[in-house]
Amino acid sequence: MDHRFQINLRGVIDLLSHHLYSSPDVYIRELLQNATDAIRARQHLEPGHEGSIRIELIEKQDGGPPTLLFSDDGIGLTEEEIHRFLATIGESSKREVLAERRGDFIGQFGIGLLSCFMVCDEVLVVTRSAQGGSPTMEWRGRHDGIYTVRPSGHPLERPGTQVFLVARPDAASLFTPQRVRELALHYGGLLPFPIHLTAGGYSGRINTEGAPWRRTYGSASERRAALLAYGRDVFGMTFIDCIPLKSEAGDVEGVAFVLPFSPHYNAKQKHRVYLKNMLLSESAENLLPEWAFFVKCVVNANDLRPTASRESFYENDTLTRARTALGQALRRYLVELAKDDPRALQGLIQLHALSMKALALDDDDFYRLIIGWLPFETSLGAMTLADYRQTSSQVRYVSSLDEFRQVSRVAAAQGLCVLNAAYVYDTDLLEKLPRVFQDAQVERFSASDLPQSFDELTLDEREAVFPLRKRAEEVLQPFGCGVVVKKFRPKEVPTLYSSDTGNAFRRDAERAREESDDLYASMLEGVVSGASGNEQPLLTFNFHNPVVRRLAAVTDPHLIKLSVEMLYVQALLLGHRPLNAREMLLLNQGLLGLIASRLEGGEEPPDRGGMH
Numbered sequence: 001m002d003h004r005f006q007i008n009l010r011g012v013i014d015l016l017s018h019h020l021y022s023s024p025d026v027y028i029r030e031l032l033q034n035a036t037d038a039i040r041a042r043q044h045l046e047p048g049h050e051g052s053i054r055i056e057l058i059e060k061q062d063g064g065p066p067t068l069l070f071s072d073d074g075i076g077l078t079e080e081e082i083h084r085f086l087a088t089i090g091e092s093s094k095r096e097v098l099a100e101r102r103g104d105f106i107g108q109f110g111i112g113l114l115s116c117f118m119v120c121d122e123v124l125v126v127t128r129s130a131q132g133g134s135p136t137m138e139w140r141g142r143h144d145g146i147y148t149v150r151p152s153g154h155p156l157e158r159p160g161t162q163v164f165l166v167a168r169p170d171a172a173s174l175f176t177p178q179r180v181r182e183l184a185l186h187y188g189g190l191l192p193f194p195i196h197l198t199a200g201g202y203s204g205r206i207n208t209e210g211a212p213w214r215r216t217y218g219s220a221s222e223r224r225a226a227l228l229a230y231g232r233d234v235f236g237m238t239f240i241d242c243i244p245l246k247s248e249a250g251d252v253e254g255v256a257f258v259l260p261f262s263p264h265y266n267a268k269q270k271h272r273v274y275l276k277n278m279l280l281s282e283s284a285e286n287l288l289p290e291w292a293f294f295v296k297c298v299v300n301a302n303d304l305r306p307t308a309s310r311e312s313f314y315e316n317d318t319l320t321r322a323r324t325a326l327g328q329a330l331r332r333y334l335v336e337l338a339k340d341d342p343r344a345l346q347g348l349i350q351l352h353a354l355s356m357k358a359l360a361l362d363d364d365d366f367y368r369l370i371i372g373w374l375p376f377e378t379s380l381g382a383m384t385l386a387d388y389r390q391t392s393s394q395v396r397y398v399s400s401l402d403e404f405r406q407v408s409r410v411a412a413a414q415g416l417c418v419l420n421a422a423y424v425y426d427t428d429l430l431e432k433l434p435r436v437f438q439d440a441q442v443e444r445f446s447a448s449d450l451p452q453s454f455d456e457l458t459l460d461e462r463e464a465v466f467p468l469r470k471r472a473e474e475v476l477q478p479f480g481c482g483v484v485v486k487k488f489r490p491k492e493v494p495t496l497y498s499s500d501t502g503n504a505f506r507r508d509a510e511r512a513r514e515e516s517d518d519l520y521a522s523m524l525e526g527v528v529s530g531a532s533g534n535e536q537p538l539l540t541f542n543f544h545n546p547v548v549r550r551l552a553a554v555t556d557p558h559l560i561k562l563s564v565e566m567l568y569v570q571a572l573l574l575g576h577r578p579l580n581a582r583e584m585l586l587l588n589q590g591l592l593g594l595i596a597s598r599l600e601g602g603e604e605p606p607d608r609g610g611m612h
């Protein structure tokens with residue numbers, strides 16, 4: 001024998017209120033939407049019909065729960081339609097209409113009315129169909145799933161629908177004059193039909209102005225000021241500019257506001273979106289391309305599909321095309337700014353460099369337009385890429401902050417401009433340069449490239465430094481580090497440690513092996529022997545440095561050894577390289593050795609002033 005599924009309405013309402021809708025106040029949105037759809041349906045029957053919505057808050061003198069009355073002069077329902085659409089969960093009259101008219105309606109799922117049960121236990125609908133001769137009917141539905149239908153004792157004069165909701169005590173805060181007004185304006189402020197409100201002594205139309213981007217203004221600056229003021233109202237912040245948005249796909253229109261601060265690079269901005277002029281969500285995230293995190297926007301879409309919760313758009317082909325078109329609108333604005341007000345664009349690039357960089361990576365034309373203006377940190381200070389390319393035909397960059405710290409001082413002292421491309425997108429942007437500009441030369445720079453640009457020693461100097469170099473080679477041989485002596489600036493830097501990335505990796509692996517237990521150490525052993533550095537790391541002594549010069553004259557082998565070890569460890573530390581266990585030992589022994597030799601020398605500790 002076949003059975004029918006039973007639905008527990010309480011369970012369904014619980015599901016809606018806790019998992020589908022973000023807040024119980026959406027019942028006003030659902031009622032406004034049903035009224036709007038009903039008016040549109042009637043306009044199909046009677047094209048001249050104007051339509052309006054009335055909301056009345058009836059407060060009881062005795063302090064009992066207030067009643068909200070929602071009326072429209074839309075198409076109404078016949079008795080048969082009440083059973084089919086109103087009383088059947090998941091049935092919607094709007095699903096049945098012809099495809100070309102389907103787009104006029106906001107509702108589609110047939111569950112919206114259930115949201116009323118989040119704020120009241122019973123819904124009374126009094127309705128008269130616009131189809132000739134229909135009587136006024138009354139539907140009373142309860143939260144436990146029981147409903148009654150009967151002819152109404154108070155026939156309506158004209159076709160339309162009235163919905164009565166008596167507030168449940170725990171939802172009474174949603175039924176105050178101020179809250180009802182706020183919510184009606186919040187959700188329905190852009191609706192094309194007048195909404196009249198009677199509540200708490202007020203009576204009048206509340207939605208007079210419509211969407212600010214559709215109004216006409218006296219001048220462009222008046223328009224800009226009005227839109228910026230609107231942005232401030234909606235998002236509670238003062239934006240630096242506004243950008244018109246339009247897409248044929250999805251029939252989208254609205255405004256993007258340029259943020260006055262620089263957001264985190266992958267921050268998702270929350271946008272306010274309307275669907276067919278009814279507020280859908282204040283936290284829609286999926287409307288703009290990923291790079292466009294420098295704006296927040298307000299838009300209305302007539303032809304995008306909402307998700308069932310009505311809080312964002314359904315990912316489909318139309319949304320993808322709309323997203324591309326809105327991205328193009330933002331890009332157009334930036335391109336025009338480059339022509340009309342380059343200083344403003346430069347300011348914007350400074351503030352929103354990350355967004356601009358992300359777009360430039362995506363889009364070759366935009367890349368060509370702005371790459372020269374992008375600011376970078378270099379060994380010679382902050383500069384734009386255009387400034388950099390004026391000073392040097394070859395763009396040299398490093399991709400990590402450690403490398404930049406290691407080379408920037410020495411490179412700068414020699415007039416070498418090395419660019420820090422350690423931040424998000426920078427390396428990719430630079431590597432794109434020769435693909436977009438054929439004459440551009442870009443090269444990844446490494447500390448091991450530096451000694452080539454150092455000055456060679458004269459013959460005499462080479463002779464003078466020979467014993468030091470030999471001894472240093474012996475001392476550093478166990479560390480796998482070679483030695484050269486050159487002359488470079490700044491003269492305060494005595495030595496420079498350089499290695500390519502393969503060597504740096506081997507150093508890290510070796511250090512990890514020393515710190516690991518046996519099993520892990522044997523795995524790392526394999527890694528260490530497999531990691532190949534192209535060249536041996538080098539410690540370059542700087543013969544311009546006074547300490548190095550003095551060291552070259554020292555004959556005591558012990559003192560030379562100690563000094564070389566200390567210079568080696570210092571160079572590693574300056575290059576931000578973690579020390580391995582043996583190097584740590586060197587540092588400790590070296591420091592102790594220095595203290596001991598100082599003490600043996602019997603010198604008084606330096607006077608720190610006034611302590612005797």
Ligand SMILES: Nc1ncnc2c1ncn2[C@@H]1O[C@H](COP(=O)(O)OP(=O)(O)OP(=O)(O)O)[C@@H](O)[C@H]1O
Binds near residue numbers: 035074076085092106
């Ligand atoms: N004010 C009204 N005037 C005329 N018919 C209405 C009215 N309100 C509801 N209905 C009828 O009741 C049906 C169910 O309404 P409900 O709000 O539950 O779903 P929906 O609007 O069809 O879809 P959605 O769940 O997407 O909102 C509607 O399809 C419509 O036929």
